[in-house]
Amino acid sequence: MKSPRAAFRSADEPLLDMKLTCGVEAASHLEPYRPRDAEAFELPRHFGRMISAWDRPEFVPADGADHMRDDDYVVGLVHRGVARAYPLWITDNYHVVNDRIGGDPVVFTTCERCQSGSAFLSVLGGERVKFSGIGMYNASLTMMNRGEMGSREGSFWLHYEGVALNGKWAGALLPHIPTFHATWGDWRSAHPETDVMVAPSDRHHRDARHGHGREEYFSRPGMDLPLVATISGDLDDRYPENEMVLGINMDQGVKAYPLREVQQAGGVVADLFGGHPIVVFAGPRPEQFTMAAFSRVADGRLLSFERAADHFVDRETGSRWTIEGAAVDGSLAGTRLTPVRWHYVRWHAWFYPHRGTELYRHQDELPAYPDVLAGLDVSPLRPVLEGLSRLGRRIVVEGAIVKLRLPHEARHGLSLRAGEDRLNLYAFADAQAAQDYVALQGAWFCMPMGAKVERRVACRAGTFVLESDPERQFADPAQIVRLPIAEIRWSDLVSEERLARLWGAGIADDADPAEPSDRGFAALVQHLKAAGYDVVEVAFLPHSQLRVGTTSAAAATINADRFAIYKCGSAAVAQRVASGLDHAVAVGRWVFRSIPVDMYEDPHYEIGQAAEEEIRWSKLIGDRRFLAALQSCLDSPRN
Numbered sequence: 316m317k318s319p320r321a322a323f324r325s326a327d328e329p330l331l332d333m334k335l336t337c338g339v340e341a342a343s344h345l346e347p348y349r350p351r352d353a354e355a356f357e358l359p360r361h362f363g364r365m366i367s368a369w370d371r372p373e374f375v376p377a378d379g380a381d382h383m384r385d386d387d388y389v390v391g392l393v394h395r396g397v398a399r400a401y402p403l404w405i406t407d408n409y410h411v412v413n414d415r416i417g418g419d420p421v422v423f424t425t426c427e428r429c430q431s432g433s434a435f436l437s438v439l440g441g442e443r444v445k446f447s448g449i450g451m452y453n454a455s456l457t458m459m460n461r462g463e464m465g466s467r468e469g470s471f472w473l474h475y476e477g478v479a480l481n482g483k484w485a486g487a488l489l490p491h492i493p494t495f496h497a498t499w500g501d502w503r504s505a506h507p508e509t510d511v512m513v514a515p516s517d518r519h520h521r522d523a524r525h526g527h528g529r530e531e532y533f534s535r536p537g538m539d540l541p542l543v544a545t546i547s548g549d550l551d552d553r554y555p556e557n558e559m560v561l562g563i564n565m566d567q568g569v570k571a572y573p574l575r576e577v578q579q580a581g582g583v584v585a586d587l588f589g590g591h592p593i594v595v596f597a598g599p600r601p602e603q604f605t606m607a608a609f610s611r612v613a614d615g616r617l618l619s620f621e622r623a624a625d626h627f628v629d630r631e632t633g634s635r636w637t638i639e640g641a642a643v644d645g646s647l648a649g650t651r652l653t654p655v656r657w658h659y660v661r662w663h664a665w666f667y668p669h670r671g672t673e674l675y676r677h678q679d680e681l682p683a684y685p686d687v688l689a690g691l692d693v694s695p696l697r698p699v700l701e702g703l704s705r706l707g708r709r710i711v712v713e714g715a716i717v718k719l720r721l722p723h724e725a726r727h728g729l730s731l732r733a734g735e736d737r738l739n740l741y742a743f744a745d746a747q748a749a750q751d752y753v754a755l756q757g758a759w760f761c762m763p764m765g766a767k768v769e770r771r772v773a774c775r776a777g778t779f780v781l782e783s784d785p786e787r788q789f790a791d792p793a794q795i796v797r798l799p800i801a802e803i804r805w806s807d808l809v810s811e812e813r814l815a816r817l818w819g820a821g822i823a824d825d826a827d828p829a830e831p832s833d834r835g836f837a838a839l840v841q842h843l844k845a846a847g848y849d850v851v852e853v854a855f856l857p858h859s860q861l862r863v864g865t866t867s868a869a870a871a872t873i874n875a876d877r878f879a880i881y882k883c884g885s886a887a888v889a890q891r892v893a894s895g896l897d898h899a900v901a902v903g904r905w906v907f908r909s910i911p912v913d914m915y916e917d918p919h920y921e922i923g924q925a926a927e928e929e930i931r932w933s934k935l936i937g938d939r940r941f942l943a944a945l946q947s948c949l950d951s952p953r954n
Contacts, residue, residue: 353450455660596638608655626643747835773809777823788803883904
């Protein structure tokens with residue numbers, strides 16, 4: 316491994332005329348390609364047939380995107396004046412999308428395990444090329460120029476960085492197009508003229524919201540074992556493998572800026588990278604997860620920034636700037652900052668290919684409540700914060716929980732510390748949703764990672780949930796082996812009923828709805844069990860599996876058959892959702908959908924949906940006794 320060539324200079328010696336470059340030296344920072352480690356990957360048989368690439372992407376304008384939810388995770392870009400969004404719930408089925416924008420060949424690359432999303436001009440030696448996913452190396456997807464497959468000199472490329480790791484193109488970098496990770500609602504608001512990719516008509520992925528990558532959600536902990544097998548060297552324990560980072564690899568050095576560290580710095584980090592002043596943005600709102608990096612030099616002037624509501628402001632002129640580095644008003648209106656070549660991925664995806672990376676950490680001590688970070692609105696959660704303060708422990712609000720880390724139906728969230736305890740605090744839409752979250756242990760259904768991932772101890776007061784989130788919950792840095800629940804140090808603020816009553820004192824607490832039809836998942840499961848059905852493995856489905864019109868969703872195994880259970884805003888909406896799905900039935904505001912284990916040729920990774928007649932659909936969907944049991948739950952008066 317070669318270490319970065321240039322050290323990071325101190326803040327008192329900025330070189331305004333120095334330019335950052337990305338070439339041979341940047342490529343030399345990557346770990347050497349070792350074929351033996353790459354060959355340890357177990358799924359190459361699927362590449363080239365079902366999940367390697369998609370060459371015919373179709374798009375619709377934003378005002379016609381009825382397949383999209385506002386909270387869908389997208390990666391957006393603007394190239395030659397064309398704004399475009401790629402929903403990860405679609406692209407994670409393919410990993411590589413060979414596109415054309417403004418007449419230019421563009422390759423969009425993504426991997427659900429890395430939570431990546433990058434774009435490049437797809438040109439080599441002056442010729443347009445098409446890429447396909449080919450395998451894994453150092454826990455990251457690799458791709459290959461399709462025209463060189465089978466050639467001994469063909470190069471493997473690190474997908475999110477667009478750099479060739481070996482072969483005839485070793486060290487070459489594809490021209491980078493900046494991309495911005497965001498929710499669809501935020502991207503569409505910034506770019507009303509954007510278009511957005513629609514799910515292809517593909518027999519291997521007949522339902523893009525339920526296929527390969529369906530278990531992923533924002534910064535999910537737990538690397539997959541086939542990825543670990545491709546890592547060269549020891550596992551990293553310096554930083555949680557699932558945390559999102561903005562990584563920069565230039566000739567002048569290599570460094571990672573974690574989202575949570577930049578948010579704790581107020582959403583803005585001014586740094587000197589190889590002697591050149593740069594700025595790293597996050598947000599701009601505390602609950603947003605978009606990140607970007609730019610030179611701080613504009614028109615020969617060194618700028619300094621701070622976050623201000625939904626924009627950034629430079630202190631020198633007071634001009635307002637977007638997360639995309641554009642000044643939208645003030646004396647610098649129309650000016651654009653020069654982007655640094657950045658990549659947004661989970662820490663493990665960045666670290667293992669770049670073991671020489673530096674890691675930014677926020678050093679300043681955070682204020683104790685009632686003081687909080689500038690721009691952070693804690694008013695929706697103040698009743699619990701005040702209750703915790705009465706217990707005499709030092710309360711520190713570390714930041715907002717980003718939108719895609721919030722539980723379903725949670726409106727607001729904060730990460731905080733009470734003394735030595737790390738906690739998550741949520742405000743739900745209603746007390747019933749809060750009660751469901753506690754009853755289901757806050758767990759996500761993420762097969763093959765597990766039927767119940769991230770189970771935690773939590774308690775409720777009215778619409779609020781306080782959840783213990785200890786630092787150490789896994790036995791290994793890959794966060795695959797979970798510690799026994801008795802060995803995890805849960806906070807007594809949620810595990811001791813006496814303390815929970817104290818901080819929750821005075822908060823109205825009625826989670827039993829007046830109408831039976833408004834009851835939640837826990838009551839539904841309890842009713843089915845009472846009716847003689849075996850119901851196990853109940854956990855929330857990840858955000859990407861929510862359908863348009865649904866408010867929440869969970870998975871459950873009922874009498875050995877696996878189901879997706881969708882909660883809708885009304886019975887009419889439930890009927891619409893069910894009508895768009897095969898092997899589904901609506902009962903009141905609920906939709907039950909059969910999702911058998913054998914739906915896919917590879918059940919473990921849900922790759923390649925099998926032919927309809929080969930799938931063992933649940934017979935409960937049409938079973939009168941089962942449907943009557945569901946209906947009786949909705950009709951029965953509360954106890």
